[in-house]
Amino acid sequence: MAKGKILVVDDERSIRDTLKEILEFEGYLVDVAEDGAAALKSLNANIYDLVLSDIKMPKVDGMEFLAEALKITDAPIVMISGHGTIETAVESLKLGAYDYLAKPLDLNRLLVTVRNAMDKGHLVKETKILRQKVSSKYQIIGESPAIKEIVNMIDKVAATDARVLITGENGTGKELVAHQLHEKSLRCKGPFIEVNCAAIPSELIESELFGHEKGSFTSAIKQRKGDFELADGGTLLLDEIGDMSLAAQSKVLRALQENKIMRVGGEKEIEVDVRVIAATNKNLQQEIKAGNFREDLYHRLSVIIINVPPLREREGDIPLLTQYFLKEICSKMGKAPMTITDEAVNLLASMQWRGNIRELNNVVERLIILCDSTITAEDVKKYAEV
Numbered sequence: 034m035a036k037g038k039i040l041v042v043d044d045e046r047s048i049r050d051t052l053k054e055i056l057e058f059e060g061y062l063v064d065v066a067e068d069g070a071a072a073l074k075s076l077n078a079n080i081y082d083l084v085l086s087d088i089k090m091p092k093v094d095g096m097e098f099l100a101e102a103l104k105i106t107d108a109p110i111v112m113i114s115g116h117g118t119i120e121t122a123v124e125s126l127k128l129g130a131y132d133y134l135a136k137p138l139d140l141n142r143l144l145v146t147v148r149n150a151m152d153k154g155h156l157v158k159e160t161k162i163l164r165q166k167v168s169s170k171y172q173i174i175g176e177s178p179a180i181k182e183i184v185n186m187i188d189k190v191a192a193t194d195a196r197v198l199i200t201g202e203n204g205t206g207k208e209l210v211a212h213q214l215h216e217k218s219l220r221c222k223g224p225f226i227e228v229n230c231a232a233i234p235s236e237l238i239e240s241e242l243f244g245h246e247k248g249s250f251t252s253a254i255k256q257r258k259g260d261f262e263l264a265d266g267g268t269l270l271l272d273e274i275g276d277m278s279l280a281a282q283s284k285v286l287r288a289l290q291e292n293k294i295m296r297v298g299g300e301k302e303i304e305v306d307v308r309v310i311a312a313t314n315k316n317l318q319q320e321i322k323a324g325n326f327r328e329d330l331y332h333r334l335s336v337i338i339i340n341v342p343p344l345r346e347r348e349g350d351i352p353l354l355t356q357y358f359l360k361e362i363c364s365k366m367g368k369a370p371m372t373i374t375d376e377a378v379n380l381l382a383s384m385q386w387r388g389n390i391r392e393l394n395n396v397v398e399r400l401i402i403l404c405d406s407t408i409t410a411e412d413v414k415k416y417a418e419v
Contacts, residue, residue, distance in 0.1 A: 037082035037151050038062040042072040042098065043113070044090045048136075052085060059144065069093025069101075076105045083150050088114035088121065096125065103129045107157055109150040113138065171212035174357045175350035179342045183210060190337050191217035196289070198334045199312040201341030204391030207312040208272065210339055215268040220308055223267025228260045230281075231273035238281045240297050243288075249298020261294045264307045274334070275315030275326060285309075286330045309334070344386040344393060351382040354390065358397040371401060376410035381417065 039061050041052045049065045056063045064079065066072035070092045072084070084102060088095030095112055102110055112125040115136030122133040131150045134143060173184060190197060191214050199207045208227070215225045233241050240250075244259030260269055271277070277285070288294045289309060293302045311334045320326035344351065355378055363370050386392050396417045404412045 036060045037154075038064070038080070039083045039085060039147070040064050040066065040072060040075055040079075040081045042066045042069065042084065042086040042090070042095075044068055044087060048087070055140070055143075056147070059147075061147075069095065069098030072098055073101055073105070076102055081106060081108045082154050083108055083147060084110040085147075086110060086112055088112055088125070096128065099125060099128050099130055107154070109154045111146055111150055171209050171216070172357075173206065173209050173213060174354050175347060176353065177347040177350045179347055180350060183339060183341065184213075186337070186339055187213050187217060190214065192219060194308050195336045196308070196334050197310045197337045197339060198317075198331075199310065199339050199341060200317075201312075201314065202343050202389055203314050204389035205341040205343055206390050207314075207341050208270070210341060211268075211270045211272075211310045211312060214310060215308075218268070218308070220267050224264050225268050225270070226260045226264040227270040227272060229272045231276035235278040235281070238278060239284060242281065243284065243294045243296055244299075245297035246299045249296070253298065256296075259294065259296065261288060261305050261307055262303060265305050266307075268308045268310060271309060271311045273313060274311040275313040275317055275320055279325070279327065282327045282330050286327060286333060289330075289333045344389045348382050351393065352378050354393055355381055355397060358394050359401065362394075362398050362401050366401065368401065369406065371404070371406055371408060373400075373408040374410060377408050377413045380410050380413045384417070 036059070039056055041049055041056070041063060042065075043049045043052070044067055046067070049067070053063045053065055064075055064081075066075050068090045069086075072086065073093065075081075076084075084106070086095050086098055086102075090098070093101070095114070099110055099112065109131035110129070111132045111134060112122075112130045113134045113136060114121060122135075125133050131153065132146050134146060173180065173187075175181075187210065197211075197214060199210050201207050211227075212225065215221060228241060230238060240253075240257070240259065242259050242261055244257050244262055245253050247253055247256045271285070284294075288305070292306065293304050295302050317326050317331050317335075321328045321331060355373060359371055359373060381393070381396070388395070399416055400408050400412055403416050
């Protein structure tokens with residue numbers, strides 16, 4: 034199996050042939066082009082893992098080719114020149130070249146550069162695929178007016194650092210909204226840290242959020258960074274914030290006011306740059322009246338409020354969600370794509386979905402496992418607990 038596909042661009046036939054012979058001996062597939070114009074045609078017609086390009090060429094020279102090639106391909110581009118200077122090398126690297134090699138080529142240096150560039154190219158591709166998978170995982174599906182309004186709100190708010198409070202029943206997709214706010218923000222390359230305030234005992238929530246120093250309590254055998262520190266430069270989602278203890282609420286309020294935190298048992302304040310998004314399935318106004326939630330913290334968190342409606346209020350989105358889950362779950366299971374009849378979809382759309390989208394996802398997964406290639410209304414009646 035070939036190690037990868039390389040495009041060699043040089044106006045000297047002897048150099049093209051020599052590089053092709055060397056690289057093919059090393060196990061690579063190699064195409065050649067005699068100038069920048071021919072190379073651009075090859076890039077538009079093929080996918081390469083690496084490009085080796087001379088700088089001084091007729092028609093389209095190497096620097097022009099580099100600028101155009103970077104618009105077409107993600108493959109690393111290594112520039113080669115027998116007439117080069119330090120200035121030329123620096124200019125090519127500034128434009129986006131992976132590396133610069135001078136003629137006459139040192140064989141060992143060439144092969145090391147090729148291997149390193151190929152490794153980098155593979156990492157870039159893997160990262161891109163992973164980002165696409167993550168984006169797909171947190172995609173918001175729906176065409177209902179309520180969903181369109183939410184997507185529009187996300188687009189308006191994401192680029193700012195405004196704090197957002199996301200409300201809605203369990204299973205409605207509040208975490209999807211939070212992820213979209215992060216992905217579309219200027220902080221998208223920073224960390225996204227999620228903490229479920231309801232899942233952490235009240236006596237440990239402060240350590241979870243702010244970290245602790247070694248010896249600050251019995252089980253603190255070493256220093257630990259908290260979620261505020263881990264999210265520095267990115268986004269922190271405080272999920273189910275309505276379940277946070279009043280003591281922890283007080284410290285969160287201080288962190289939001291001053292952009293500083295102090296670890297449990299610590300004496301030094303630590304500056305943090307974090308965008309905080311909160312989510313809850315509780316009515317925080319009622320929790321404030323009951324004395325369970327701080328009103329000043331509520332006002333700090335709720336600069337923007339996004340309410341995610343329950344699935345029963347967006348019945349028209351159920352067919353889209355069903356088809357999306359069918360495709361995604363079949364793909365994860367390695368099963369052939371399945372179909373569902375209109376009658377079965379209509380039956381699903383008539384259900385109450387107390388568990389919202391999470392429940393629909395579970396039902397579709399159950400139907401995929403238990404049904405044949407086409408899911409019918411009878412299957413829904415039998416397995417979906419209508």
